[in-house]
Amino acid sequence: MRRSTIEWVDGAVEIIDQTALPVRTVVRRLSTVDELVAAIQTLAVRGAPALGVAGAFGVALAARQYRGDALTEAVLRLRTARPTAVNLARGVARAADRLADGPEAVLQEALAVRDEEIASSAAMAARGADLVTSLCGPSPRLLTHCNTGGLAAVVGGTALGVVAELHRRGALGGVVASETRPLLQGARLTAWELDQLGIAYQVAVDSAGPFLMAQGMVDAVILGADRICANGDVVNKVGTYAHALGAQRAGIPFLVVAPESTVDTETPSGADVKIEDRDAEEVLSFNGQRTAPAGAAAVNPAFDITPHDLVTAIVTDRRTISRQS
Amino acid sequence: MRRSTIEWVDGAVEIIDQTALPVRTVVRRLSTVDELVAAIQTLAVRGAPALGVAGAFGVALAARQYRGDALTEAVLRLRTARPTAVNLARGVARAADRLADGPEAVLQEALAVRDEEIASSAAMAARGADLVTSLCGPSPRLLTHCNTGGLAAVVGGTALGVVAELHRRGALGGVVASETRPLLQGARLTAWELDQLGIAYQVAVDSAGPFLMAQGMVDAVILGADRICANGDVVNKVGTYAHALGAQRAGIPFLVVAPESTVDTETPSGADVKIEDRDAEEVLSFNGQRTAPAGAAAVNPAFDITPHDLVTAIVTDRRTISRQS
Numbered sequence: 001m002r003r004s005t006i007e008w009v010d011g012a013v014e015i016i017d018q019t020a021l022p023v024r025t026v027v028r029r030l031s032t033v034d035e036l037v038a039a040i041q042t043l044a045v046r047g048a049p050a051l052g053v054a055g056a057f058g059v060a061l062a063a064r065q066y067r068g069d070a071l072t073e074a075v076l077r078l079r080t081a082r083p084t085a086v087n088l089a090r091g092v093a094r095a096a097d098r099l100a101d102g103p104e105a106v107l108q109e110a111l112a113v114r115d116e117e118i119a120s121s122a123a124m125a126a127r128g129a130d131l132v133t134s135l136c137g138p139s140p141r142l143l144t145h146c147n148t149g150g151l152a153a154v155v156g157g158t159a160l161g162v163v164a165e166l167h168r169r170g171a172l173g174g175v176v177a178s179e180t181r182p183l184l185q186g187a188r189l190t191a192w193e194l195d196q197l198g199i200a201y202q203v204a205v206d207s208a209g210p211f212l213m214a215q216g217m218v219d220a221v222i223l224g225a226d227r228i229c230a231n232g233d234v235v236n237k238v239g240t241y242a243h244a245l246g247a248q249r250a251g252i253p254f255l256v257v258a259p260e261s262t263v264d265t266e267t268p269s270g271a272d273v274k275i276e277d278r279d280a281e282e283v284l285s286f287n288g289q290r291t292a293p294a295g296a297a298a299v300n301p302a303f304d305i306t307p308h309d310l311v312t313a314i315v316t317d318r319r320t321i322s323r324q325s
Numbered sequence: 326m327r328r329s330t331i332e333w334v335d336g337a338v339e340i341i342d343q344t345a346l347p348v349r350t351v352v353r354r355l356s357t358v359d360e361l362v363a364a365i366q367t368l369a370v371r372g373a374p375a376l377g378v379a380g381a382f383g384v385a386l387a388a389r390q391y392r393g394d395a396l397t398e399a400v401l402r403l404r405t406a407r408p409t410a411v412n413l414a415r416g417v418a419r420a421a422d423r424l425a426d427g428p429e430a431v432l433q434e435a436l437a438v439r440d441e442e443i444a445s446s447a448a449m450a451a452r453g454a455d456l457v458t459s460l461c462g463p464s465p466r467l468l469t470h471c472n473t474g475g476l477a478a479v480v481g482g483t484a485l486g487v488v489a490e491l492h493r494r495g496a497l498g499g500v501v502a503s504e505t506r507p508l509l510q511g512a513r514l515t516a517w518e519l520d521q522l523g524i525a526y527q528v529a530v531d532s533a534g535p536f537l538m539a540q541g542m543v544d545a546v547i548l549g550a551d552r553i554c555a556n557g558d559v560v561n562k563v564g565t566y567a568h569a570l571g572a573q574r575a576g577i578p579f580l581v582v583a584p585e586s587t588v589d590t591e592t593p594s595g596a597d598v599k600i601e602d603r604d605a606e607e608v609l610s611f612n613g614q615r616t617a618p619a620g621a622a623a624v625n626p627a628f629d630i631t632p633h634d635l636v637t638a639i640v641t642d643r644r645t646i647s648r649q650s
Contacts, residue, residue: 022618176624179608179616181506181530187609187617195618203608203623205506206532207564211629214566239532241539245570283504283528284512286611291504292512293347293520298528299501304536 003027004154006045006053008111011064013057015045018151018185022192033062033074040081040088043183047152048087048226048262049117055079055091056110063103071099084235084276084303086227086264114154120259120317121156128162128257128315129169132220135253135312139173140166140219143209146180146237147189148224148257158224159257160193162315167199175201176218178209180237182282182300206239210246221247225258225314232308232321233270238301244310253312260316270305278302328352329479331370331378333436336389338382340370343476343510347517358387358399365406365413368508372477373412373551373587374442380404380416381435388428396424409560409601409628411552411589439479445584445642446481453487453582453640454494457545460578460637464498465491465544468534471505471562472514473549473582483549484582485518487640492524500526501543503534505562507607507625531564535571546572550583550639557633557646558595563626569635578637585641595630603627 006015009029013036017026028044030036036058039045045054055078062074079092091113098105132140142163146152149160157164166172175194180186187203194201204212212218221243227235234240234256247254267273280298284291292298314321331340334354338361342351353369355361361383364370370379380403387399404417416438423430457465467488474485482489491497500519505511512528519526529537537543546568552560559565559581572579592598605623610616617623639646 178532179506181504181532184611184616187621191617191621195620201622203605203617203621204625205563205608206530207503207506207567208624208626208629210567210570211563211626212624214630217624238530238536242532242535242567242571245535245574246567249570280528283530287614289612289614291509291612292516292528295520296512296516296528297526299533299537299542300529301533301536304533305539 005050005151006057006154008057008060008107013054013061015039016151017044018046018189019044022188033058033065033078036061037077037081047147048085048224049120049153049158049259051082051085052087052091052261053114053117053154055088056095056113059092059095059099060103060107060110063099063106082276083274084226087261090261117154117259118156121153121158121161123317124158124257124259124315125156125161125165127320128255129165129171131255131313131315131320132162132166132222133171136219138171141174141217143176143178143212143218143221143243144190145178145186145223145239145243147185149190149193151189151193152224158259159222160190162222162257163199164197167197172199173219175199176204176209176212177201178204178206178239180239181206209243210249213246213250213252218252220253220255222255222257225256225262226303227267227273228258228263228314229267229269229273230265231269232311232314234306234311235270235273235303236306238304241304241306244306248310254310256311256314258314258316260318263316270307273305276302330375330476331382331479333382333385333432338379338386340364341476342369343371343514344369347513358383358390358403361386362402362406372472373410373549374445374478374483374584376407376410377412377416377586378439378442378479380413381420381438384417384420385428385432385435388424388431407601408599409551412586415586442479442584443481446478446483446486448642449483449582449584449640450481450486450490452645453580454490454496456580456638456640456645457487457491457547458496461544463496466499466542468501468503468537468543468546468568469515470503470511470548470564470568472510472518474515474518476514476518477549483584484547485515487547487582488524489522492522497524498544500524501529501534501537502526503529503531503564505564506531534568535574538571538575538577543577545578545580547580547582550581550587551628552592552598553583553588553639554592554594554598555590556594557636557639559631559636560595560598560628561631563629566629566631569631573635579635581636581639583639583641585643588641595632598630601627
């Protein structure tokens, strides 16, 4: 069985470096807060559940590395390493609440965050698979966006965990993985995970998804969330909204799978969320090769907002929230 | 002034090789039907209007190169080099109608097709710019998809010709060019043309477009067509449909600019169009570098179908067809 995406090993954090996949499987050891923050910002570790664990482990590192103002500052750097995902800030806050009790108490809390994410993945997989079968029958063809598998969590994952569970049950008709520009989490990471799981799949460019739905080639869209607002608006990888519009027009379910920790009741709606605008070079280059002319500019929102009326159901580890229709 | 995208020079076809842009500007000389068919299939020459001219020039080459059955077969190869664009087949048919009159008559007809495309670009630019200003006011921010500039035509272009005309009039507020995966015609070709024209622009990944519209950052979508069906359904580069859904939800105009030769009254609706399914490797690689795991599969529709109810207006060189509302 494959190792965890993120783990605490002998006083440091070890991650599978997601920037090296699918070409190489590299385990990186992160011994300092700076190393962990850099790994988060370069997306070597990513995905809402994994970021929650990374944040908690980061505070455990900070508690061993710093004291006083330097510690406070390190916790702030961890919390703000990426602005959109609520899990990161939440994982940091949970572990930071134990700072007064010393490094070991912080670590125990971080390990609890990890264990809860593992249990949460299993609960979502079962609940989500039941829902998909009830909505789409015994052999659904699913489209998923970005990466929401074990690599986005500790093991298992969210939406891709549901896909894997359906496969285990013999109740999966097919998978389309959208490539997820600019960083290709779908083509690189989801494809790699599906390959490891022995599940047949097809990669599609992001903009093909809505057309494949219109052509009757997809029975439901299933993906994750970086934040779920109090009104049900879903903040997730850019491209989620376009796929939701496609699902609505095609009349197929649009399903969001995310741990309860992604639900942010303090954010009233998507309009209240700061969307991370990432480096233009992510859009203008690929693997260091420039595609656009010199001097080109880009707009690069990392996430988008899917209004709640486009979401058929949200599956968490504790409940299924269905759209009022 | 820049040379034409496609030209007849001393008994052969010369094209700007669009696979080399934006890194290098390479003129390729195509002296045989096989060379021209290969250039069409590799998208060294592309875009509905340019393909019409390429098809007509191709028959002029064939008329010099072949006789009898070999000539008939060469014309068929030209006509079917790409299955979706109606202009290619139409350009071929127009030139082929003159085969009985000898190679020189065929060439004269092909040159007439070229001249008509040049005149058509100018007419669309003026008509389209008037329409955009009337719908969006004096400083619209436009989003365009794929490449519809001079590189898709002979000079000028379709939708990007309208953008250029608005710029010349001082009536353009901004341009977002979607990158247009898998072959990046937006990031490579549209960006290059906008740069040459001195127009500021931003590149965006394809799936960001609908979100940028929802955020109020785009006032209208303007793009081309490879075929317009009798009922007004628009067949165009994959991603067009997703952008149309975004425009509808945002309540902004969705405008299609294409020569009258793109209107195909013999195809009742989009459901009757064969959509070219291109090589999976286009999706699984990026700029020649493999991204997905070995053994990955892909689905790669080159075009999609935008139902007529999502299209605010179609601008041709002869008329503006507005949605009945």
